[in-house]
Amino acid sequence: MEYKSVLTTCPYCGCGCNMFLQVIDGHLVGTLPSKTHEISRGSLCIKGWNSHEWVESPDRLRTPLIRGEDGELHPASWDEALDLIGSRLQAIIDDHGGDAVGLLSSARCTNEENYLMQKLARAVVGTNNIDHCARLCHASTVAGLAGTLGSGAMTNSTPDIPLADCILVTGSNTVEQHPLIGSRVILAKERGAKLIVVDPRETPLSTMADIWLHQRPGTDVAWLNAMMHVILREGLEDSEFIEARTEGFEEMRPVLDRYTPQVSEEITGIPAAELEAAARMYASADKGCILYSMGITQHTNGTDNVKSVANLALLTGNMGRKGTGVNPLRGQNNVQGACDMGALYNVFPGYQKVADEAARAKFDEAWGVTCSDVTGLTVVEMMHAAHDGKMKGMLILGENPMLSDPDINHVREALSTLDLLVVIDIFLSETAAMADIVLPAASWAEREGTFTATDRRVQRIRKAIEPVGESRPDWRIICDIAGRLGAEGFDFQSPVHIMEEVVTVTPQYGGIDYERLEEGGLQWPCPSPDHPGTPILHVDKFTRGLGLFSAVEHQEPNELPDDEYPMTLTTGRMMFHYHTGTQTRRTPALDQEVPTGYVELNPEDAKRLGVNDGQMVEVKSRRGKIHIPAEVTEKVQPGVVFIPFHFAECAANLLTNPALDPVAKIPEFKVCAVSVEPVKGGA
Amino acid sequence: MSEEARGVVAEVLAKGEVDGVLGLREDEGAVGPHYFRKGDDLDSLVLSPKYALPLVLRWFRLHSPDTRVGAVLRGCEERALVELSKRRQVDLEMIEVIGLACTAEEAKECGCVNGSPTNVMIGTPTEGLPERREFLALPDADDGARLDYWKAQYSKCIKCYGCKNVCPVCACEVCMMADHGWVRGGSLPPKFATFHLIKAYHMADRCIECRECEAACPVSIPLTEMYGRLLRDVERRFDYVTGADPEQRPPLLTTLMDEPILEEEEEGGG
Amino acid sequence: MTEDEWEPKILVFCCNWCSYAGADLAGVARLQMPTHFRVLRVMCSGRFKPEYAFKAMEQGIDGVFVLGCHIGDCHYLEGNHRAKKRFEVLEDMMVHLGVEPGRIKIDWVSASEGVRFQAVITEFVAHIKELGPSPLGGGR
Structure with missing residues (x-):
């Protein structure tokens, strides 16, 4: 008998829990949380505990697949598949230029693989059309916080959240989406910290909050401004901090003057008195910590929302100390790292701007090429370009836009227009099923690398078992594709060597190497080998120097309810499933908890529509319609419905609105107009 | 050492x-x-x-x-x-x-x-403590206060099943905690209180007080506070101590006269 | 629902061989009884699991009564032994949880004891009425 207990990092959310995969005779038999790890501390959520269950699923892709003349996907050898990709991709580049190709990288993959994907795009294909699903979750954070603070990442660390005296949670269902951060909020509350939740929907945290404000979806700037209005009116701001560490305050003030709690009440529906109480509670805490997530970012004014959140923390001096800060909770295991590695249309690794000539020169030299200065396309823009016939080929790594992107009908049309679609994945996802060539990737339990957790914590993942079938690690596949395109600089023997190149071009990662990571995670910025890492950003000064206040005005969502589509749809996730469900829906313990989707409907609306709990309803928007069982619940307010987006058979994203935030290009997943009616003959 | x-x-x-x-x-x-x-x-x-x-x-x-x-x-x-x-x-x-x-x-x-x-x-053999630790957190006085205490504790639950997963003596092939007939799937926190009482009842004649469940609980629910009390009851009622003698049959699997019940014992069940 | 309008909801688990027949006999004899209970026939009192009590009370049941053959008379020899022992643990749990243990009860009624069925049911219903609505009802 061979038994191994392999320390690795959880493949799901951005908490970054560490666990031991339990391996007997080369097969995964269980999971144990690490007791000595700072984040997991002997615990995991239900997804982490069962993360081994899908790895050896019979559904795993085991060989490359090529679409034959009969229109079906057929098994092929690696050489056939790679040669075909090489020749067809090269033909597109030769005929239409590199910008006719788009690459989607993956926040589920390692830093090393994300680095290679953007290098493949920029140094080999010759395009900045590289993006990934951070566009769909925290693009507005990256843009908004980079502008106000200089760094678009969580300012503080997960372990210091419980040190706060007051925690303000908005647009984050923390317990379900970041369970081991949510549990810290619960424990902090139990020990006496104040808890304010601002969310249109009831969540496990809202039910235990001291104050729960439920705003009309898409009105965050209004209540945030009004909160600051109250703080200034009552003299609760931190004048010393504003004076010493910030700029732009005077320019912002006149805007705040207009947002009285009464004005906010008219816009948001939050009673003025409750808002005032919340403002006092947050502002009078010595250490106030803000946690936010996609309820803030996924709006056409997402960047403004983020800036507004930052304003609130700056105004009260809640920055640079333990238990304070502005903390965007990043959704995926490595979405922080995928951004850090420059898998974004406008930045190289380390957020060095493509538009910056000096940055381009640096990468030209490092890679021995001339990088394009043409601005790249983002996720949704790539789909538009494909739809319009301007984009000819796409290479998609571990993403499933056919379920995760807004307006799926449009995505389907776009992808089917392409001359070449290559998908690298572990399962035949809805997107992979449309591909011309599918390459089977090794799962997280079958390869080496690093993930960067939401608190900028770079941690190892380790190989526990051999890749199933003929699957190969993503980094090797990317190198092989680069090789088929005749590129040099991709002859890496292992992720260790890739990281050695990453650190030379990514200042924040300068001091990171695998040997140091053997002792545990390191939080960037970690610029040099002797640097201990940075648990808290902006301690003495902001990354950009001074913190910048931004005057921000309320702006209505792109699509509002009307007579034809009288209700507001908001979308999100749940504890028991993860994103497009390719892994969690193949996990018996999770599938049995929640086997399919549902639409949450307030009892008042249900009564008006004549809908019973569990009954099939049709939810329709301007873009599509789905049939889905109703869950009649007071979790949602009258007039608002909620659908989790994990389920292909009742996909929320057939309905959502692809309208974009003009700065961050993030779509408005959190608000669109829909109609709901019972399905005739539905039980 | x-x-x-x-x-x-x-x-x-x-x-x-x-x-x-x-x-x-x-x-x-x-x-x-x-x-x-x-x-x-x-x-x-x-x-x-x-x-x-x-x-x-x-x-x-x-x-x-x-x-x-x-x-x-x-x-x-x-x-x-x-x-x-x-x-x-x-x-x-x-x-x-x-x-x-x-x-x-x-x-x-x-x-x-x-x-x-x-x-x-x-190491050197050590005696256990003379008595079970004081269950300080749980007010003994009043029914209502006790119930409120457990409601507050169990309502923190994030349904990770860590207490079950890590339990060295939880061994049923099909777990009732994960069975929709008993506990509605997907509810968070699980509705008070079947989810936790199933586990507690199953612990009454098998918990060995390693407290791994509490160590695994991300929200620090004092699970063994309930299990420990039940162990004491089982000890008092049936003169049974868990984990002591491999030959001693669990009291819930014997007759009132401590004789084996004549049926195929459920695998791991109680 | 106000306090005055409240009527208890009670589940009675009767074993097939003795207690259900006893209940039947009480009915046939038209013995007067309160109407607040529903009988669930199980093959043996040993089929009752304490988990049923948790689930019932979670769903708003105010009292759970289990009736089986007298000890020594079990159709399956020892099913009622098992029920009795489980019940003792269940009662202890109720105490620790802060729920009146009187909300659950086990007793024995043979096929010929229609009058006894009437007596124990009447007493149990009266006791639950005295206790009032279950504090677990509709809990979350």
Whole structure:
């Protein structure tokens, strides 16, 4: 008998829990949380505990697949598949230029693989059309916080959240989406910290909050401004901090003057008195910590929302100390790292701007090429370009836009227009099923690398078992594709060597190497080998120097309810499933908890529509319609419905609105107009 | 004590009566379970923190029933094996227990009344505490206050099933906690209080008070506060102590006269 | 629902061989009884699991009554032994949880004891009425 207990990092959310995969005779038999790890501390959520269950699923892709003349996907050898990709991709580049190709990288993959994907795009294909699903979750954070603070990442660390005296949670269902951060909020509350939740929907945290404000979806700037209005009116701001560490305050003030709690009440529906109480509670805490997530970012004014959140923390001096800060909770295991590695249309690794000539020169030299200065396309823009016939080929790594992107009908049309679609994945996802060539990737339990957790914590993942079938690690596949395109600089023997190149071009990662990571995670910025890492950003000064206040005005969502589509749809996730469900829906313990989707409907609306709990309803928007069982619940307010987006058979994203935030290009997943009616003959 | 343990484990491995020894290792900045083989470097062997090693031994038995192994186990872990053996989840003949005595401080911290394993090979045998730890957190006085206490505690639950997953004596093939007939799937927190009471009731005649469930609980629900009280009741009513004697049948599986009930015992069930 | 309008909801688990027949006999004899209970026939009192009590009370049941053959008379020899022992643990749990243990009860009624059925049911219903609505009802 061979038994191994392999320390690795959880493949799901951005908490970054560490666990031991339990391996007997080369097969995964269980999971144990690490007791000595700072984040997991002997615990995991239900997804982490069962993360081994899908790895050896019979559904795993085991060989490359090529679409034959009969229109079906057929098994092929690696050489056939790679040669075909090489020749067809090269033909597109030769005929239409590199910008006719788009690459989607993956926040589920390692830093090393994300680095290679953007290098493949920029140094080999010759395009900045590289993006990934951070566009769909925290693009507005990256843009908004980079502008106000200089760094678009969580300012503080997960372990210091419980040190706060007051925690303000908005647009984050923390317990379900970041369970081991949510549990810290619960424990902090139990020990006496104040808890304010601002969310249109009831969540496990809202039910235990001291104050729960439920705003009309898409009105965050209004209540945030009004909160600051109250703080200034009552003299609760931190004048010393504003004076010493910030700029732009005077320019912002006149805007705040207009947002009285009464004005906010008219816009948001939050009673003025409750808002005032919340403002006092947050502002009078010595250490106030803000946690936010996609309820803030996924709006056409997402960047403004983020800036507004930052304003609130700056105004009260809640920055640079333990238990304070502005903390965007990043959704995926490595979405922080995928951004850090420059898998974004406008930045190289380390957020060095493509538009910056000096940055381009640096990468030209490092890679021995001339990088394009043409601005790249983002996720949704790539789909538009494909739809319009301007984009000819796409290479998609571990993403499933056919379920995760807004307006799926449009995505389907776009992808089917392409001359070449290559998908690298572990399962035949809805997107992979449309591909011309599918390459089977090794799962997280079958390869080496690093993930960067939401608190900028770079941690190892380790190989526990051999890749199933003929699957190969993503980094090797990317190198092989680069090789088929005749590129040099991709002859890496292992992720260790890739990281050695990453650190030379990514200042924040300068001091990171695998040997140091053997002792545990390191939080960037970690610029040099002797640097201990940075648990808290902006301690003495902001990354950009001074913190910048931004005057921000309320702006209505792109699509509002009307007579034809009288209700507001908001979308999100749940504890028991993860994103497009390719892994969690193949996990018996999770599938049995929640086997399919549902639409949450307030009892008042249900009564008006004549809908019973569990009954099939049709939810329709301007873009599509789905049939889905109703869950009649007071979790949602009258007039608002909620659908989790994990389920292909009742996909929320057939309905959502692809309208974009003009700065961050993030779509408005959190608000669109829909109609709901019972399905005739539905039980 | 780790030094002593390395010597003992080396001796057991040298004798060659076991395939390997399950213990703990410090490596890669973390401590976790590890299977030491003959000839392995034992410098990384450590003794704490405690992991649910009986759980790993159950996996061993499931996947390789014919392999005889050694295991460095504390008193509670040995008692877990006894309970598992009663429910035919491990074969005690196939496990050589290398007894590790908790220090007096460790025993005190755990509120342990049971003391060291039978065959202490590492450390000095310690007595358990004279009485179970005071259940300070739980107001004894008033029904309403107790109920409020449990409502508040159980409402923190994030339904990770960690208490079940990590429990060395939870061994049912199909878990009632995960059965929709009993507990609605997907509700968060699970509705008060079937989810937690199923677990508590099942613990009444098998919990060995290792407190791994509490260590795994991300929201610090004092689970053994309930389990420990039930153990006391079972001890008082049926003169039964969990984890002590592999031959003693669990009282809920016997008649009022303590005779075996004539039916096929449910696998692991109670 | 106000306090005055409240009527208890009670589940009675009767074993097939003795107690259900006893209940039947009470009915056939038109013995007067309160109407607040529903009978669930199980093959044996040993089929009752304490988990049923948790689930019932979670869903708003105010009292759970289990009736089986007298000890020694079990159709399956020892099913009622098992029920009795489980019940003792269940009662202890109720105490620790802070729920009146009187909300659950086990007793024995043979096939010929229609009058006894009437007596124990009447007493149990009266006791639950005295206790009022279950504090677990509709809990979350």
